[in-house]
Amino acid sequence: MKIGICGATGYSGRELVRILLCHPKVEIAFLSSEQFSGKPFSDVFPEFRSRMDKICQKIDSISLNEKLDLVFLALPHTVSMKMAKLFLQQNIRVIDLSGDYRLPQELYEKWYHHPHQDAQNLSKVVYGLSEIFREKIKKAQFISNPGCYPTSASLGLIPAISKGWIELEGMVIDAKSGASGAGRNPSLTMHFCEVYDNIKAYKIGVHQHTPEIEQILSVVAKKEIHLDFVPHLIPIQQGILSTMYTRLKKRVSTSEILASYLEFYKNDSFIRMLPEGVFPQTADVKGTNFCDIGLHVEERTQRLIIVSAIDNMVKGAAGQAVQNMNLMSGFPEVMALQ
Amino acid sequence: MKIGICGATGYSGRELVRILLCHPKVEIAFLSSEQFSGKPFSDVFPEFRSRMDKICQKIDSISLNEKLDLVFLALPHTVSMKMAKLFLQQNIRVIDLSGDYRLPQELYEKWYHHPHQDAQNLSKVVYGLSEIFREKIKKAQFISNPGCYPTSASLGLIPAISKGWIELEGMVIDAKSGASGAGRNPSLTMHFCEVYDNIKAYKIGVHQHTPEIEQILSVVAKKEIHLDFVPHLIPIQQGILSTMYTRLKKRVSTSEILASYLEFYKNDSFIRMLPEGVFPQTADVKGTNFCDIGLHVEERTQRLIIVSAIDNMVKGAAGQAVQNMNLMSGFPEVMALQ
């Protein structure tokens, strides 16, 4: 299968290359990069020297003569919506890793502060949270790959919502992310000396992943959900830890809920439920497509506390994108991801 | 004034030395250390070479002939309660940085899993949260210095509770701490390779600072409070960031609440309220006795979100201890802390 990667020289693009190099069914036909066009990919990321020396091309210079099967868009939002359209017109399947197709037009424009320019395809897209929307994904031509925070939060919350354990009001998601989540563009905020030995909350009340999380959970709950989501920047490269606070509807033990999570995810190779009293850490999922989840019922306050860990670049971006490609293409879901 | 430091070669002890070396009214009479007795303090912490070369002594070898005015106990819990007694008997004032005198006996024994052996002094101790209990501290002979997490959480929550803005039920404290909080004893958990590039939640539901936080807030609220507190270990040296989620009783703006916090802390040099839309980061308080606080009213969910940052070793331990010593001794409260 021939695939292309647009935006290959960002962190998500790099991760796509890393994973797809090990995929036995995939041939990488092109790598696009505006900033580094004309350079070998391995000049941009020297770790790939001798493994991926292909020249990066400007997106405009990509010949669509050679039949492509699928394109990954690892582009900044607002850029993706221009490119998705073109590939879809050529009947090339698209997996978009940006935020451009994750929200309805109105919500998009409110939270991303930008007009949407491809409403037509917005109505056709399938939201690629693999474990939850697997059957739809299998038939999709066009996938909007979930955000990193929404993946981490919704995989932790959906079983409890779905099984009716928790109140739908008053949920709190306190999430901590490594610096790669902000992308590879230089900025003072991402300067080593500003991030190292430091932690901060940011974008409280205005982070664009808030409506995305609310939307997925609302679909599952079949009821509109509003919640609080506060992201934090921590001095690590890759990883998101989300700690979620919910209220139980009735008295129940940790082990009962654990059992129902195990049941919920029994066919999902990438979800690892941790035993009672054990909680995840990002180091254990680094470089993998796993989502580790730990649970705790706090009897004193009748709360269910859920902690989930993913690698924001893998399960939170490139890994889930490849998982979706596998589903769309009839390959084993875990291919190249183990 | 002559003071002594017991447990000088832990991280809190080191910080006490660092601060007190700059204190114009204090002479350090002794530094105790069981592990490093007989060695110069500057061999244990070479940063102090030429600044503090005093020999560390075993605690038993300290002559109480020379009149001491005050002793800081930077000892592990369960050890402090043995030493506090001895010094208090000699009419030497004591500031205890351990957890031994922060809780009533019953709660102590439940959460610390250890019998309390000095119930007598437990009834005489004053809890040293400087900004809140200043007048009592001024007259105290014996101070129990607050825990790092409780300091960070209660300074953030108390004005909102005190002014009646928030519901007393359902508060959530999600706290992130640097590794120095765990002390200087080697353990696999604190091995560089286990902490670096990693984040995890720990001791969910069983952390001994939970009842301490609940107790302070209950005193302020004049009503029993139960809440959820989840600590996290992040790969930084010093610093705690606490993100607190509370429910508002009524519709109110961020700026109104900000104004009432400013009023509440108007005489407190170490509390810095951040303007609307700005949130604290631990780097800004590193090495200082400041507590930085930012607020956000989330209208969608009627929540007040409060973020506070302290240096766990300074405002969360040694700095607040010196602040308390200043209060007890009639020195300017900020002496040696600016």
Next chain:
Amino acid sequence: MKIGICGATGYSGRELVRILLCHPKVEIAFLSSEQFSGKPFSDVFPEFRSRMDKICQKIDSISLNEKLDLVFLALPHTVSMKMAKLFLQQNIRVIDLSGDYRLPQELYEKWYHHPHQDAQNLSKVVYGLSEIFREKIKKAQFISNPGCYPTSASLGLIPAISKGWIELEGMVIDAKSGASGAGRNPSLTMHFCEVYDNIKAYKIGVHQHTPEIEQILSVVAKKEIHLDFVPHLIPIQQGILSTMYTRLKKRVSTSEILASYLEFYKNDSFIRMLPEGVFPQTADVKGTNFCDIGLHVEERTQRLIIVSAIDNMVKGAAGQAVQNMNLMSGFPEVMALQ
């Protein structure tokens, strides 16, 4: 092929498991651990949950009934020499990752401060620097796997020595290593707060890798070599960067030397020579078996400066061990290492 790993719960053991799980010809028959015996490997390293849940055994409890083909010893030095003997007696091939069989008895006892207790096998061992001693390794029953620093230094220096470009006197190796090199045992030296945001030189003049480096280079040079080697501890997890300073015998350009290095390593998949003006960084080899090498001729001083980077846990330990196993077993040299 059935293999066993002794000392599986150290950092080298973990890395062996990580690599061998992907090896199509290998079945892991046992994992030994004194400290964690009776526990699943994935309890010790939760990243392996669902991938390697085998129970760790005490080394004494390992049944040698089931025919083993090869054993990796990832044990502390002085322990390895007791175990190697036993396995070799049973005609089980052994790859020892400790320092126990890297030096002649006299040098060993001088630099390791410990009597050698298996002189017999010391005379039979083959030194496993794969690229240099490949033919001997192919026929070996017993391999002493090189130290991390010696691998990094000798791969950088050998071509220049072998081709006669440089003076054999006065070489300087300034090496910087991540913290995993010190092993997983807790110690104050490896406490997060002591390593983070810090760099230091250590063991100047007394590091046990000094004679190991001198020995390899002397074999290549056919002349006794003495040099200066200074190791440094830097706050990263995995990786060694060695900067080497040598004097040129005659005027020559960087590109000439580069060409001769490329020729020297033309059949070595794991050596990547960097183009003129480009120098390696440890991030580019992290998790891989690559050794990246950059060169610079400094005309002002007539020096050849060589910089090499490896992952100390992979090419500097477990990766090279598997490379050696592949060579000994007739598998493709790169199997499971790409």
Next chain:
Amino acid sequence: MKIGICGATGYSGRELVRILLCHPKVEIAFLSSEQFSGKPFSDVFPEFRSRMDKICQKIDSISLNEKLDLVFLALPHTVSMKMAKLFLQQNIRVIDLSGDYRLPQELYEKWYHHPHQDAQNLSKVVYGLSEIFREKIKKAQFISNPGCYPTSASLGLIPAISKGWIELEGMVIDAKSGASGAGRNPSLTMHFCEVYDNIKAYKIGVHQHTPEIEQILSVVAKKEIHLDFVPHLIPIQQGILSTMYTRLKKRVSTSEILASYLEFYKNDSFIRMLPEGVFPQTADVKGTNFCDIGLHVEERTQRLIIVSAIDNMVKGAAGQAVQNMNLMSGFPEVMALQ
């Protein structure tokens, strides 16, 4: 005394403010910043909130009516040479922290790739390595503050050269610096994810501090010196560790050389000589004006190995600048630096 700081919102500028806020003889009259003009300094560096809230000004808008005594230039090189001239014309003393006045014109133009535009003042400047050129500095109107690497290297090497212990040929300086040395301008090279968990050598053979080091040492040796200097970037914020390799002229012990260093620096409060067998680490000098130095004579190779540690922002920049200001102004040399 009234001083101004040009370029106050870079890392050196910040450090100048931090130090000068504690200086009892200094009043900060203005802070200039092109990028952040119009903003309070404490908006740019929130750690200064309530301690330094002065508004940053564009350099052009600074009124020279109010009599200034001294100006610190913490500007990028090539910018400094424009400003120094203006202040000197007004008879305002200048301490320049850039590289603009550290080299003779010809060398400057060769290594900085930029024409020098103030040759006139170049001939009047005094090189501000405080311990070595103290008497000249006391009388100076215009100081060129040394580079961070040159400070670290020359303080380590000068006593050995001055006392004639070592050969002047073949010296090697292997230096490791934290990321603040590269300044605060955003760039891909300084992106957190590129620096964290990584180490690399850079600018081998072309670093502009090479001729600066050679020049100082040549002055001391009264003979032209050429040497090898390789800088490395390590993932810490502040600090330089330099490991220096020199050849001894004759057999001598570590303790003899140590004694001669102690003698050499006997009046220098900021130089701390470490005892035999002990070597410096950057953590011990962080935030201080100390330079810690350790020595080792390697008998096997007849080398003297010298390791020095400084904080690149303090002794390597702002601290030494204030030390020079103290010398120029007749204040105690250590004022505000302890």
